[in-house]
Amino acid sequence: xxxxxxxxxxxxxxxxxxxxxxxxxxxxxxxxxxxxxxxxxxxxxxxxxxxxxxxxxxxxxxxxxxxxxxxxxxxxxxxxxxxxxxxxxxxxxxxxxxxxxxxxxxxxxxxxxxxxxxxxxxxxxxxxxxxxxxxxxxxxxxxxxxxxxxxxxxxxxxxxxxxxxxxxxxxxxxxxxxxxxxxxxxxxxxxxxxxxxxxxxxxxxxxxxxxxxxxxxxxxxxxxxxxxxxxxxxxxxxxxxxxxxxxxx
Amino acid sequence: xxxxxxxxxxxxxxxxxxxxxxxxxxxxxxxxxxxxxxxxxxxxxxxxxxxxxxxxxxxxxxxxxxxxxxxxxxxxxxxxxxxxxxxxxxxxxxxxxxxxxxxxxxxxxxxxxxxxxxxxxxxxxxxxxxxxxxxxxxxxxxxxxxxxxxxxxxxxxxxxxxxxxxxxxxxxxxxxxxxxxxxxxxxxxxxxxxxxxxxxxxxxxxxxxxxxxxxxxxxxxxxxxxxxxxxxxxxxxxxxxxxxxxxxxxxxxxxxxxxxxxxxxxxxxxxxxxxxxxxxxxxxxxxxxxxxxxxxxxxxxxxxxxxxxxxxxxxxxxxxxxxxxxxxxxxxxxxxxxxxxxxxxxxxxxxxxxxxxxxxxxxxxxxxxxxxxxxxxxxx
Numbered sequence: 001x002x003x004x005x006x007x008x009x010x011x012x013x014x015x016x017x018x019x020x021x022x023x024x025x026x027x028x029x030x031x032x033x034x035x036x037x038x039x040x041x042x043x044x045x046x047x048x049x050x051x052x053x054x055x056x057x058x059x060x061x062x063x064x065x066x067x068x069x070x071x072x073x074x075x076x077x078x079x080x081x082x083x084x085x086x087x088x089x090x091x092x093x094x095x096x097x098x099x100x101x102x103x104x105x106x107x108x109x110x111x112x113x114x115x116x117x118x119x120x121x122x123x124x125x126x127x128x129x130x131x132x133x134x135x136x137x138x139x140x141x142x143x144x145x146x147x148x149x150x151x152x153x154x155x156x157x158x159x160x161x162x163x164x165x166x167x168x169x170x171x172x173x174x175x176x177x178x179x180x181x182x183x184x185x186x187x188x189x190x191x192x193x194x195x196x197x198x199x200x201x202x203x204x205x206x207x208x209x210x211x212x213x214x215x216x217x218x219x220x221x222x223x224x225x226x227x228x229x230x231x232x233x234x235x236x237x238x239x240x241x242x243x244x245x246x247x248x249x
Numbered sequence: 250x251x252x253x254x255x256x257x258x259x260x261x262x263x264x265x266x267x268x269x270x271x272x273x274x275x276x277x278x279x280x281x282x283x284x285x286x287x288x289x290x291x292x293x294x295x296x297x298x299x300x301x302x303x304x305x306x307x308x309x310x311x312x313x314x315x316x317x318x319x320x321x322x323x324x325x326x327x328x329x330x331x332x333x334x335x336x337x338x339x340x341x342x343x344x345x346x347x348x349x350x351x352x353x354x355x356x357x358x359x360x361x362x363x364x365x366x367x368x369x370x371x372x373x374x375x376x377x378x379x380x381x382x383x384x385x386x387x388x389x390x391x392x393x394x395x396x397x398x399x400x401x402x403x404x405x406x407x408x409x410x411x412x413x414x415x416x417x418x419x420x421x422x423x424x425x426x427x428x429x430x431x432x433x434x435x436x437x438x439x440x441x442x443x444x445x446x447x448x449x450x451x452x453x454x455x456x457x458x459x460x461x462x463x464x465x466x467x468x469x470x471x472x473x474x475x476x477x478x479x480x481x482x483x484x485x486x487x488x489x490x491x492x493x494x495x496x497x498x499x500x501x502x503x504x505x506x507x508x509x510x511x512x513x514x515x516x517x518x519x520x521x522x523x524x525x526x527x528x529x530x531x532x533x534x535x536x537x538x539x540x541x542x543x544x545x546x547x548x549x550x551x552x553x554x555x556x557x558x559x560x561x562x563x564x565x566x567x568x569x570x571x572x573x574x575x576x577x578x579x580x581x582x583x584x585x586x587x588x589x590x591x592x593x594x595x596x597x598x599x600x601x602x603x604x605x606x607x608x609x610x611x612x613x614x615x616x617x618x619x620x621x622x623x624x625x626x627x628x629x
Contacts, residue, residue, distance in 0.1 A: 072256050079260060187267045190298030190311030193260050 001057045001149070001171075003046045004111040006102060006128065007077055008036035008092075008120035009070040019218045026122070026218065035073050037185070038117025040080075042175075044182035046115060047081040049149055057149070059083045061111070065092045065101045071201065079188035079196040086202045093211035099131030100209040107136060112171040113154060118143065118178040129176035139173040145180035254320070261302075261317045265324035268297060273329040278594050280331070280455040284447065286411055287332050287455050294332065295366025299325075300339050304348060308360035315552035319497040323545070326501025327508065330604040331455030333501065337494035338407045339363060343370025343416055346487040347434065350474050355434060359414055371412035371437075372491075373403040373461060374484050380404075381617050383418075383484060384427040388463060390419035397421065397433065397473070399441075399466040405611070409444055409459035413437045417468070418484050421477065430480035434472045441466035452603030489562045491612050492569035493551050499572035499608035500544045506576075506583035506601045507537045513587055513596075524586070533582050540575040547571050563625045570618035576605035 011017075011031045018027040035043070043062065050057040062077040063086040064070050074085040088101045106114070116129030133140030145164070146157035156167045156175060188196075230238045243249045254262070272290055280287055294300055303318055304310020318340065326333040344363050347355055362368040379385040388401025399419055415435050422429025445460035474483055511534060514525035524530045547568040554561035580602035584591035591598045609615045 072259075075256065076260060184271070187264050187271070187297060188260060189264075189296065190261070190302050190313055191306075193257055193264070194306065194312050197257075 001053070001112045002059045002061065002110060003050070003057060003113045003115065004106060004109075005039060005043045005046055005060065005062045005077070005082070006114065006116040006132070007039045007043075007062045007064040007073065008117065008122070008128075009033050009064055009066050009073040010036045010120050010122040013037070013121060017220060019220075023218050024215050033070070033073055035077060035185075036117050036120045036122075038119065038121075038177060038179070040185040041179065041182045042115040042117055042177050043077055043080060043082060044184075044186045045147055045177070046113075047186065048182065049147065053149060061086065063088070063102055063105065065090055065098045065206075067091055074201055075196050076188060078199045078201065079192040080186050081188075081192060082199075084200040084202070086204060088206055089203050090206035094213045095125045095127035095131060096213070097209050097211040099128045099135060101206050102128070103132050103135035104207040104209075105204050110172075112173075113147075114138075114172065114174045115147075116174065116176050118176050126176075129174050133174035136172075136174075139169045140176065141167055141169060141173065142176040144175045144177045147175060147177070147181060254316070257313075258317050258320055261313060262320040262324055264297065265299070265321035266327075268293065268299075269325050269328040273325070273332055277329045277331075277455070278597070278600070281452075281600055282454075282594065284449065284454040286457050287329075287335070288411075290329075290332055291335060291366065291369070291411070294336060298365075299336055300366035300369075301344050301360070301364025303340060304344050304360060304364040308348070308356060308364050310344070310360070310364040314556045315493060316549060316556060319493065319500075319548050319552045322494055322497035323501040323504060323548075326498040327505030329455070330498055330502060330601075330607075331453045333498050334407055334453055334456050334495075335369065335411070337491070337498060338372055339366070339370045339412075341491045341494040342372040342487055343414065345490050346372070346416055346432075346474070346483065349487070349490075350432075350479075350483055351434070352471075354471070355474070359434060363414060368414050369408050369412040370414045370416065371406050371408040372487075373406050373409075373415050373417045374488075375403060375405045377402060377404050377460075381614055384430075384481065386418060386420040386427075386430055388417070388419040389423075390417075390421045390431050390433065390468065392421055392477075393467075394470075396467045396469050397431070399433075399463040399468055401463050403461045403463075405448070405458055406461050407456055407458055407611075409461050410447070410457040415461075416474070417463075418480050421480075425478060427481040428478050430484075431477065432474040432480040432483040433468045434474065435466070435468050439466055439468070450607075452600065452605075452607055488612060489565050490555065492565040492618075493548065493555065493561075495608055495612045496544075496548045496551065496565065496568035496572040499569075499576035499605065500541070500548050502576040502601050502605045502608065503537070503544060503572070503579040504541045506580040506598055507534070507541050509596070509598055509601075510534060510537065510583045510586045513590075517590075530586055533586060537579045537582055540579055544568075544572040544575050563622055566613070566618040566621040566625075569613060570615045570622070573605070573608035573615055573618075576608050577602075580605040 012034050020027045046060045060082050061084050062082045065088045092098045119126040141156050143158050144156045145159050148155045158165050298311040302311035302313045306312045363370050390397040390399050417433045421431045441464045443462045448458040517524050551561050551564035551568040583598040590596045
């Protein structure tokens, strides 16, 4: 069995967000890039499954659409324990573009389980995983919170409104995972960091694909307003402010 | 000149930071209060490969350079110097000493266990009456032919209880003074070794420190490191490298205190605005930052010299003295910036200040470093 993890190269969660190009593009200047946190959990779970499979899962690969600058993120995935990495040499434009590139790159590679994080922490589109499944005409299970391999079957647990459900699926398939699939992301060991040097990182050129959407305008949320103190005796003013200013009543 | 770190060095720094901020922070205050050894964290640190990160992979080490080691030590020490001292003694005294001066048999026998953290090492040099003056070794190792017979007491030994492989410095030929001193590798379960009680320290309370008593302990001849009488030189040369680790620890204490101070100054309000907007606080932060930057550059320079096989003794002494002294100053200022909150355990900086004090004392006091530096400069 072969597992593929789709990796988004995203800004560190503490990054100060700024925009350029008349607020049409994110300013990447000075940004530290990391593995999208959901993708990191997916990778961690895939490695746990591989280690517990007694050799049945032969390989865990990672793939990302990005320029040369995305390679440190892929090498971190290799240091954490992925066996090999693929970088599709293109700037990711939108979800359809990314999904089309990944689908084209892997359609003949024989992956049995393709895992994507439920969203990327930068654009939060929640679309790539489903699109890959559609483009490859294979099943897609979303909001997966637990993945187990039992014999030749893969068992998935999903959180649904008011409870959970357990599904089995044919292979190959796409799992879109959310928090819970692994306890916490793995920290790469010194040995892993050293081994990452020798692991293959294949660069493939993109296929011809149009992006279907474009960014028109970005804006930051309004700054937090100053805290207003209300005298405990003056309940009327509090209710009034909650109604007229905070607009929560 | 190139001030850029490699991608691997950055990855190692991030790994150390993640480990410290994810694991160590959760119980550091409680362990300090209870003086409780960080068993589970040492296990994780071993699994991640921090316990022998500079050792050759053929001895199951991480194969990393000293610059990476400094980066990892800084990140871990920002949160918990009790844990980083365990790592420092194992890496830069015990592993380094055996790897640099041991025989191939000694390396093969001891390094894999030490480099993977399966066994922890301790370095037994200080004595009740031999601290800064390490020539005054009263512990004796009498040459009995096939073995040495050891008697005496060692003091302030980090990892004495948790560790199981000791490097011991002892006097074989008192008439030759420090030229008669030898160094040995021995295992703690050798008959005749006993431990004093756990020292109740001011800081770094989660690391275990004991005195170690030797009564007619037989150490096989093949466990001696180097030629007869090499022990004092061995200890001094090994400490030269060890100082980089402690300098990096002191750097981490200072930079950790600075990070906490910046965060606090931006949140805490007084006189109608964040205290960061008061020049009295802002200037303190600026002065602390300059000291931290200087300290980091000294540490990295010493590490770079060592990695490039250039003489680093004076650089490591400068780094150790400066980093330790500014760690004390910066952590003290951090407590001042935090005011009353700085004086309680919850805000961490009082602990950093207690821990900083030790960096001016152990592995060569600040005064000893000044002797090393000045004698080197004035010798010719």
